[in-house]
Amino acid sequence: MQQTSPLARAGRALEPLAWVGPAVVLIAVVVVWPVIVMIQSSFLKISRFGVVRGANGVDNYTKLFAEPDFGGVMIRSLIWVVAVVGLTVVLSLALAQLFNQRFPGRNIARWALIAPWAASVLMTAIIFKWMLDPEVGLINMILHDLGILDAMGGADADPLGKASTAFPWLIGVAVFVSLPFTTYALLAGLATIPADVYEAARMDGASKARIYFSITLPLLRPALTVAMLINVMNVFNSFPIIWVMTHGQPGYSTATSTIFMYILKGSDIGESAAMSVVNFGMVVVLVAVFLKVARWNRQVA
Template sequence: MSPNSATPRASRARRGTAPSRRSSLSGLGPLPWIGPAVLLILLVVLWPVYEMVHTSVLRISTSGFVRGSAGLDKYRKLFGETDLGHVLLATVIWTVVVVGLTMVLSLALAQLFNQHFPGRRLTRWALIAPWAASVLMTAIGFKWMLNQTAGVLNTAMTDLGLIDGPQDWLGRPGTAWPWMMFVAVFVSLPFTTYTLLAGLQTVPGEVYEAARVDGASTWQTYLRITLPLLRPAFLVGVVINLINVFNSFPIIWGMTQGGPSSATATTTVFMYQLKSTDIGESAAMSVVNFALVVLLVLVFLKVSRWNEEES
């Protein structure tokens, strides 16, 4: 057999292997592309959840040594805590108030920044400042501003005659909660405002022109056109804020550490407080906290009917 006759057969054999390799890769579908993301989710999300649940059924000493299985004893101990009911109620109020105020104020700011006015670019940049700074740093800054002896708020209000003397703003739950909610709204506004602003800028101008031609008033246009078309961005803002605010730790810990006792603690802070006395009980609180935030998001998505098309 001559070399010339073998070469075409070898080339045909080589050409025949390429389609088989492509067909084997195509059989995997999108797995090669989403594989790294799935692996990252397994390592960053599912593995910590498994460890959290596993730790909650162990008896662990304060020094970190496993002393055996505890079964459901840590959950029984957790649900027997006298502060748990108050902490759960405070967490719900904290989440609803902060998310509600954030969405209302962000909607107003997004509507303002969507208009053309002098200095719009500068004000948009200024809004990013609370977002760019560390949340813990912002919380500590407000803590010093509200300090009873050296805080600028007490000094200014005393000089203006608004109060008779320095107030311990963060020492009492009645005044600590409103200030912590203020800081939480303050740091949540930038992201939510820009999310809603992006949604507003996707609304076609021709829709507003058609509404004006039909004689719709400004309020009717806003209710029947702007808000329905803004619904996807609004849902994204609400869901992300629900998760962030429910799990908020730096603001409360930086300003009051959940004290006095657990009077200004949410479930996340309460979980950290339990860590100093019982690691297993703290892990049980973590499991409950995780289940609550998932349930909260699912209930909201169900009520809002997020996956239904607008008629």
């Protein structure tokens, strides 16, 4: 048998780099390097104009944790993620099950569901802000005509001007934007479930509820895990909806950690960088906890 030279063996061993090398370089430049710079910046004293004035130790973190609104912002961020992702998944499960059935106009309904996904998130947020305008907003006009607005506090009620109503509206808009992707991801998962599995269950006398919870949901777990994971990361880092509709106001009552980070940038870039590191750490922790709870690498029976 002919022996291959060490050089030839080394060449074959390096062949995969031709395929994965560009992706590794892209990740290093786009993801890893910005994270390194972000962490370095959190330990520097930087003026609001971006001028580095030397090392600052952990003073940026000390100042950040001493902010009176820091605790509330972090708790609100968790509520934001849990509420938006939870409502999105529940509604998407129902929509996916509906659109998986055959009914007149199903294709039109599926195309209509793409609209919030295809539209710019910024544009969607602006439209909802206009619709909630206290004077000429369409939603307020409809609520006023129905007498609901008067019963809730008068014709001049401003839904985005009060924390008690603004934050729920922000959650609603975020759910509206997140529904299309999640629903289509679950629809793709439903399409992979063999029809004979359902047929066998029906022959065994299983009810529709039993089939859904014992067959559909377990077999949907891979698609559901991916959809929820992407939603957790997107929602946690969501910026346009809150910034366009409320700017985190009144006060910081509707601000999440991403909004808080951006606001801090206007006065102290070093402190804002520290908030970025905390934000990044929270995303990593949330994803790790989610993957642990979801047991993503467990094989579906």
